[in-house]
Amino acid sequence: MKRLIALAALILAAVALFAAGAALTSGPLDLTAAGVRYTTAVHLERPATGRTAVEVRVTSGDADTVAVSAAMPSMGHATPEVAAEEREPGHYVAEGELFTMTGVWDLSIRLSGPAGEETVTVKVLISEDP
Amino acid sequence: MIRALCLAAVLLLALAAPAAAHNVTAGADLRLAQTIGGAEITLVIKGTPRVPGPLRIGVAAFDGAAFDGAAGLPVRLEVRSLTGGGTTTGVARAAAEPEYAELRVEETGPHELTVRAGGETSVVPFRVLVDRGSPGQFLIYGGLFAAGLLLVGGLLTGAVARRGPAMLLAAGAAAGVTVAAMVVVFEPFVPPGPPDGAAPSADTLLAGGRPYAQGRFGTAPAQPVAGQEFTLTLDLVDGATGRPVDDLVSHHEALAHLIVTSEDGRYFRHVHPLRTAPGRLEVRLRADRPGRYLAHAELEREDSGGQLLAGAFTVGGEPGDADGTAGAAGSPLLRPAVPVAGRPTTIEVAADSPVRPWLGMSGHLIVRSQDGSFLGHVHEMGAPGTRLRFTFSFPRAGRYLAWAQHATTDHIVTRPFAVDVAEAR
Numbered sequence: 001m002k003r004l005i006a007l008a009a010l011i012l013a014a015v016a017l018f019a020a021g022a023a024l025t026s027g028p029l030d031l032t033a034a035g036v037r038y039t040t041a042v043h044l045e046r047p048a049t050g051r052t053a054v055e056v057r058v059t060s061g062d063a064d065t066v067a068v069s070a071a072m073p074s075m076g077h078a079t080p081e082v083a084a085e086e087r088e089p090g091h092y093v094a095e096g097e098l099f100t101m102t103g104v105w106d107l108s109i110r111l112s113g114p115a116g117e118e119t120v121t122v123k124v125l126i127s128e129d130p
Numbered sequence: 131m132i133r134a135l136c137l138a139a140v141l142l143l144a145l146a147a148p149a150a151a152h153n154v155t156a157g158a159d160l161r162l163a164q165t166i167g168g169a170e171i172t173l174v175i176k177g178t179p180r181v182p183g184p185l186r187i188g189v190a191a192f193d194g195a196a197f198d199g200a201a202g203l204p205v206r207l208e209v210r211s212l213t214g215g216g217t218t219t220g221v222a223r224a225a226a227e228p229e230y231a232e233l234r235v236e237e238t239g240p241h242e243l244t245v246r247a248g249g250e251t252s253v254v255p256f257r258v259l260v261d262r263g264s265p266g267q268f269l270i271y272g273g274l275f276a277a278g279l280l281l282v283g284g285l286l287t288g289a290v291a292r293r294g295p296a297m298l299l300a301a302g303a304a305a306g307v308t309v310a311a312m313v314v315v316f317e318p319f320v321p322p323g324p325p326d327g328a329a330p331s332a333d334t335l336l337a338g339g340r341p342y343a344q345g346r347f348g349t350a351p352a353q354p355v356a357g358q359e360f361t362l363t364l365d366l367v368d369g370a371t372g373r374p375v376d377d378l379v380s381h382h383e384a385l386a387h388l389i390v391t392s393e394d395g396r397y398f399r400h401v402h403p404l405r406t407a408p409g410r411l412e413v414r415l416r417a418d419r420p421g422r423y424l425a426h427a428e429l430e431r432e433d434s435g436g437q438l439l440a441g442a443f444t445v446g447g448e449p450g451d452a453d454g455t456a457g458a459a460g461s462p463l464l465r466p467a468v469p470v471a472g473r474p475t476t477i478e479v480a481a482d483s484p485v486r487p488w489l490g491m492s493g494h495l496i497v498r499s500q501d502g503s504f505l506g507h508v509h510e511m512g513a514p515g516t517r518l519r520f521t522f523s524f525p526r527a528g529r530y531l532a533w534a535q536h537a538t539t540d541h542i543v544t545r546p547f548a549v550d551v552a553e554a555r
Contacts, residue, residue, distance in 0.1 A: 034215030060215070073377055074332075074433060076341035076370025103332040120212075125330035 033120035037061050038111045040120060047126050049099050056084055056092040056109055063111040068094040070105045077101070081110070099126040152256040152379060154178075154185075155325060160256055163384040163489055165401040165413050167248020168195035169203050170542060171224050172383060172489075175243065178235060181260055181326075185209060185235045187220065187243070188228030192488055193542040195248060196224035205247040209233050212240040212255075226486075226539055238327020245404075250414065252404030254385075255376070259325040266317035270310045277306030339434040340377070341370035347425050347441030356420045356447035362390065364403060364411040364427055364439070374409020381430035383489045386411055389426045389496055389505065392419065395531035398546060400496060403427075418450040424502040438505060462534070462547050469551045471527045476519060479534040479545055483516045488537035493518035497549075500529045510536070527553040 029044040038061030046052050054068050069081040077100060084092035099105055105126055110119045154160045156177040163172045170193035176186040189196075189205045196203040202223035210217040220231035224247070235241065235258050243254040284299035324331070344367045354360035364386070366375035378385045384402040388411075391398050397419065403411035417423060422444050430436045462479045469475035477495065485492050493510030495518075506522060513519035518534055534545045 032213045034210070034212055039215050071368075071371050071373055073340055073368070076368065078371035078373065104330050123329050125332065 029124055031122045031124070032059075033109065033122045035061075035111070035118045035120040037115040037118045038063055038113070038120065040109055040111070042107070042109065042122055044124060047099075047124055048128065049101060049126060051095065051097055052099065053093055053095045054082075054084070054098065054107065056094070058090045058092070058111065061111070061113065061115055063090075063092075063113040065112050066092040066094070067110045068098065069108050069110070070098040071108070072099075072101065072103055072105050074103060075101070102126050102128055152254075153259050153328075154256050155259040155261065160380065161383045161490075162254060162380055163192075163402040164245065164252055164404055166205075166245065166250045166252060166404060167203060168414075169197075169224060169247070170194050170402070171196060171203075171205070171247075173243070173245065173254070174228055174230075175256060176230070178258065178260065181238050181258065182234060182236045185218075185233045185258070186230040187222055187233060188230040189222045189224040190228040191224035191226055191540075192486075192537050193540075197226075197540045202229075203247055205245060207231055207233060208244040208246075209235065210242045210244070211235070211237055212242060213237060238325075240329075250404060251406065253407075254405060257327060257329065259327045261325045262323055264317070264322055266313050266320065269313045270317075273306040273308075273310030273313070275306075277303040277310065280306060340431045341368055342437060343367065343375040343429070343431060343439065344369050345427060345439030345441065347443060349443050354417065354443070354445045356417055356445050357450040358447070359414055359416045360445075361412050362388070362403070362415055362425065362443070364388070364425075364441075366409045366411070366429075366439075374407075375431060376408035377432040378405075379430050379432050381428065381436055382491070386427045386429040387489075387507065388413060389428075389498075389507075390415060391424050391426075391498060391502070391531070392417070393422045393424065393502065395498065395500075395546070395548075397423065398496075398533050398544060400494070400533070400535060400544075417445045420445050420447050420449060424498075426498075426505045428507055440502075440505070442502075462532075462545075462549075464549065469524055469549060471524055471551050471554050473554065474521050474523050475549075475551075476521050477532070477534075477549075478513065479518045479520075479547075481516045481518050481536050482538050482543050484538060485516065485518075486537045486539060488535075488542065493520070493534060493536045495520040495522065496533045496535070497522060497524070498531045499526075500531060504530075524549065524551040527551050 029047045031042045033040050039059045041057040041059050043055040056066050066084040067081050068084055071078040079098050082094040082096035084094035086092050105124050106121050107124050108119050108121045154175050154177045156179040158177055160175040161172055172190040174188040178185050187207050202225045205222050205224055208217055208219045214237050216236050218233040220233045222231040223229050238258045238260050240257050245252045280299045280303035284296050288296035346365045348363045350361040368375050385405055386403055388401050388403050401413045403413035406412050425441045427439045462477050465476040491509045495508040497506040508520045508522045510518045530549045532547050532549055536543055
């Protein structure tokens with residue numbers, strides 16, 4: 001009986017530790033940004049510093065070109081714009097060094113197409129390079 | 131060691147506080163002054179306790195066109211989600227006591243409110259936040275509920291003379307009460323999680339403040355003519371990245387307080403420009419006399435302090451009939467009677483009753499040095515009766531132009547006066 005209780009306590013502690021650990025490390029980020037002309041779904045598999053990929057799915061509106069740039073308002077940092085490649089119709093991927101340090105960044109997605117140009121911005125939390 | 135722990139606890143609590151950038155939560159209304167359609171209004175966005183849920187928006191009128199008609203100025207409202215893209219619309223009438231239009235929000239997170247009145251449009255970004263229930267409360271109520279059930283079970287089992295199970299149930303009840311009591315004691319020390327829809331925030335302490343905003347004032351048309359309406363524009367650019375500054379927070383209930391004065395001080399306007407695009411503020415004005423005009427904008431970026439941007443423009447044409455004076459001259463009571471540079475001076479001005487809070491205060495005093503190189507904005511400090519009392523230390527000797535402002539039921543009263551400040555001996 002005592003062993004069973006001890007075992008249950010150990011399992012509980014392990015689950016709690018796992019949950020706490022999962023909350024601390026950052027997983028992939030999925031965000032949506034709705035502009036007036038275009039709506040996008042943004043996916044960051046690895047929201048971390050260093051070379052990273054930003055996937056943009058244009059869920060409404062007809063965009064020809066998509067470019068991604070980032071700025072960190074609290075520090076006054078900005079990184080060069082990266083042109084996104086169209087992998088499938090409406091599915092764009094931009095790869096580059098967008099985030100130079102950890103913290104909250106504004107990720108701006110500039111879309112242009114027959115409807116005109118529009119920039120939508122999402123806030124992303126960037127963590128340490130794992 | 132104990133000090134370090136205390137410091138850590140304080141830092142944790144401080145970091146857990148959400149940034150106050152245009153957040154709309156239940157119980158914390160967002161109030162924003164706007165000069166729109168010839169009226170001075172304040173938008174009041176009330177928080178919602180849940181999503182999808184109602185979002186109530188009211189328009190409080192303070193001055194101008196809002197009081198011209200019997201029915202009040204109609205203000206068309208449109209709320210758009212910046213994540214889902216859904217929109218809802220409504221109409222609120224500007225009135226001294228705001229009437230609320232009920233719109234809907236489908237989700238938490240960033241939204242945009244488009245305000246249209248009298249042919250002008252303003253776009254206000256804001257964030258809908260909904261508090262998540264705290265896990266502590268779940269434990270408190272859960273623990274007490276379990277304790278109650280087990281206690282009743284224990285009593286019943288005891289009544290039928292089964293001691294073992296009765297003891298076990300009673301022990302369970304005691305455990306439930308213990309958990310609830312522990313959580314009641316320790317919950318205040320545990321930082322609450324961020325509300326649903328909050329902007330992501332970093333755990334690390336940031337260097338205080340964002341880069342400065344560069345402001346460029348312009349007019350449309352480029353050369354305004356006396357007696358004719360023109361638009362004063364202010365383009366804001368981040369000094370470090372060159373991007374438009376689109377993170378202004380509500381600073382004394384407005385995105386920006388714009389003070390426009392003629393060089394001689396006979397013309398005075400304290401207006402609240404409209405955000406028409408990221409980094410762009412606009413307001414419609416009319417000046418009655420040609421000459422040089424000064425513009426001072428007081429604003430605040432997110433996570434930063436307030437800042438003042440200054441500019442100037444000229445108005446051409448011929449002088450009109452009206453002199454553009456903002457109101458009857460005030461006869462302030464100064465203490466000391468001759469203010470001394472660098473020392474506090476108390477200024478008392480008679481007010482028209484009833485005094486109604488405007489921009490979060492019962493009175494405002496704008497002080498400008500005669501040459502326009504200095505501008506101060508002082509708040510009323512709670513004088514009894516119908517007087518406004520301000521305390522201000524004039525930085526240097528010389529002549530200052532001052533305007534004391536307060537709101538009554540249906541208009542804003544401005545009392546201009548001049549103060550001569552003596553050199554400190």
